[in-house]
Amino acid sequence: MEPFGNDMAYFEDILENYEGSILITDNKGIILLCSRGTCNLTGMSREDFIGVSAYELRERGVFSESALVDCIESKEPRMTYLLVNGDPDHGIYAYSRPIFDENGKLIRVIAFSQGEAFSEKYNSFMQENSEHMRKLLNTVINSRNEPSYIAVNSESKSTFNFAQQIAQIDTHVIIYGESGTGKEVLAKFIHAKSQRNKEIFVPVNCATIPESLMESEIFGYEKGSFTGANKNGKMGLFELANNGTLFLDEIGELSPQLQPKLLRFLETGEIRKIGGKETKQLNVRIIAATNRNLLKMVKEGTFREDLYYRLNILPLTLPPLRQRPEDILPLAEFFLNKYNKKYGKDVHLADKYLDALVSYSWPGNIRELKNVIQRYVITDGVALHNTIQIIQPNDNEPAAVVTSFENFLSKHTGKTMTYKEYKKGCEMTYFENLLKENKGNMSRLSAITGLHISGIYKKLEKLGLNPKDYQK
Structure with a gap:
C-alpha cells in the first residue's frame, strides 16, 4: 500500500503552504507549475507565470537572475541570489536542480527559494546551534581529558596547588612566566577545576592575530560594518566563550586601542x-598570561594602569624550567611517551643523555624540551646532538641559540667539530632517518618537517639523497 492515498492532494498542499517559492519548468524553461509563495513574493498571479518562459521573466526584471536558466544551461544544480522586481530590499536565495529521464535527457527543472529575511533567520539559528555544538563537544573533551601537567619541583607544585584553590573563586586571573613555561596548561588546569568546567575554554594568542583584525576577532561585528565584512556579521570570541573561560595569552601585546575595551568588559x-x-551582557571568566613585565610597561606608558590592576587580582607565576630541574626528566619521559604513541615507536632515553638534560639551562623552557624529545623520537633515538632542527636564525637570534641544546650536548660529551660539519652531519642523519621511516614519501616528510616539498627536494639533492632509493 502506498504511504499516501492521494498523492495529488499532498502535492497541492505543498504548493499552497510552502512559505517560499516553488517553480517547475520544462527543459526549455517554460513554467509548468507555480506555488502560492511565488505569487506572494512577486505580487503576481499564477496565470502570470504558467506558460511563460523563465528567460522572459529575467528579461522583464521580475527576477534579476534566474536559477532556472542557469540550471537549464549547465544541466547541474545551481544556487543564486537575486532581487525581486528590481527591489534592492527584496532579495531571495534560489536553488534549482535538473530532473532527467531514464536515458539521461533533461526533462524538467525545479527551483526552490526563500526570502532574505527567512535565510538570515535560518543562518542565525544555525550559528547559535553551531556554538552550542562547539560548547557541547568541548564539554565532552574536558570531561574525558584531565589536563596533563608535571609538578615535582616544590615551587611548581606550590603554583598548581594554589591554582587549584583559586579555580573555585570565580574571578579573573593572570599568569606570569617566560615563553614556553606552560602558561596555557596552567590556564586549562584552572578552567578544569572551576565551576565552569562543563563550559567552553577558548584560547587566544594576542601576539598572533594582526592588530587590524584583533577587534573583530575578539568582539565580533554587525552585518555591513565595513567593506569585506561577512554579510550576516560575525560572532566574536567573547560571545563564543560565554559562560566559559577566555584565555588571553600574551596580553602584553594587546594594542592601546583595545585595552580600554577589555577594561570595560572587566568592569561591566x-x-x-x-x-x-x-x-551585550556576557558571563566570561578571563585568564590572561604574559611573559612581559606589565608593571614596567605601565611605567613606560604602553599598558594601562587601571587594566593592570583589574587583571592583577589573582596573579600566578610559573618558574622557568632552569629553576625546576626536578621536573626535567619527568617532563622528558612524558613527551617521550606522547610521541612514541603518536608515531608508533618505542624509543627510550639513553642513560648517557640524562645528566645533560638536567644540566642544560633550557632558555626555551618546556617548549624547547618538547621539541628536542620530538625530534629524538622521530629519528628513532639517534643521538640528541644529531637531531638538530635546521632553521635560519633571525637577526635577533644567532645560530648558537637556535641549536642551543645540541651545542651544549656536543660540548658536554666532548664532541668537537666545525659548525658547518656539524650542520651537514645533522641534516644527513635527520633526512636519512625520515626517508627510511616514511619510505621516501615526500608528502609525509613535508608534514613532519614543516618544509615545502620543493625545498626538501633541493635539500636532498644537495645531500646526495634520492627519495626513490627508499620507496620500496
Whole structure:
C-alpha cells in the first residue's frame, strides 16, 4: 500500500503552504507549475507565470537572475541570489536542480527559494546551534581529558596547588612566566577545576592575530560594518566563550586601542560589536598570561594602569624550567611517551643523555624540551646532538641559540667539530632517518618537517639523497 492515498492532494498542499517559492519548468524553461509563495513574493498571479518562459521573466526584471536558466544551461544544480522586481530590499536565495529521464535527457527543472529575511533567520539559528555544538563537544573533551601537567619541583607544585584553590573563586586571573613555561596548561588546569568546567575554554594568542583584525576577532561585528565584512556579521570570541573561560595569552601585546575595551568588559561584563549600537551582557571568566613585565610597561606608558590592576587580582607565576630541574626528566619521559604513541615507536632515553638534560639551562623552557624529545623520537633515538632542527636564525637570534641544546650536548660529551660539519652531519642523519621511516614519501616528510616539498627536494639533492632509493 502506498504511504499516501492521494498523492495529488499532498502535492497541492505543498504548493499552497510552502512559505517560499516553488517553480517547475520544462527543459526549455517554460513554467509548468507555480506555488502560492511565488505569487506572494512577486505580487503576481499564477496565470502570470504558467506558460511563460523563465528567460522572459529575467528579461522583464521580475527576477534579476534566474536559477532556472542557469540550471537549464549547465544541466547541474545551481544556487543564486537575486532581487525581486528590481527591489534592492527584496532579495531571495534560489536553488534549482535538473530532473532527467531514464536515458539521461533533461526533462524538467525545479527551483526552490526563500526570502532574505527567512535565510538570515535560518543562518542565525544555525550559528547559535553551531556554538552550542562547539560548547557541547568541548564539554565532552574536558570531561574525558584531565589536563596533563608535571609538578615535582616544590615551587611548581606550590603554583598548581594554589591554582587549584583559586579555580573555585570565580574571578579573573593572570599568569606570569617566560615563553614556553606552560602558561596555557596552567590556564586549562584552572578552567578544569572551576565551576565552569562543563563550559567552553577558548584560547587566544594576542601576539598572533594582526592588530587590524584583533577587534573583530575578539568582539565580533554587525552585518555591513565595513567593506569585506561577512554579510550576516560575525560572532566574536567573547560571545563564543560565554559562560566559559577566555584565555588571553600574551596580553602584553594587546594594542592601546583595545585595552580600554577589555577594561570595560572587566568592569561591566559588557561588550559592543564593531558597528553595533547596543551592548551585550556576557558571563566570561578571563585568564590572561604574559611573559612581559606589565608593571614596567605601565611605567613606560604602553599598558594601562587601571587594566593592570583589574587583571592583577589573582596573579600566578610559573618558574622557568632552569629553576625546576626536578621536573626535567619527568617532563622528558612524558613527551617521550606522547610521541612514541603518536608515531608508533618505542624509543627510550639513553642513560648517557640524562645528566645533560638536567644540566642544560633550557632558555626555551618546556617548549624547547618538547621539541628536542620530538625530534629524538622521530629519528628513532639517534643521538640528541644529531637531531638538530635546521632553521635560519633571525637577526635577533644567532645560530648558537637556535641549536642551543645540541651545542651544549656536543660540548658536554666532548664532541668537537666545525659548525658547518656539524650542520651537514645533522641534516644527513635527520633526512636519512625520515626517508627510511616514511619510505621516501615526500608528502609525509613535508608534514613532519614543516618544509615545502620543493625545498626538501633541493635539500636532498644537495645531500646526495634520492627519495626513490627508499620507496620500496
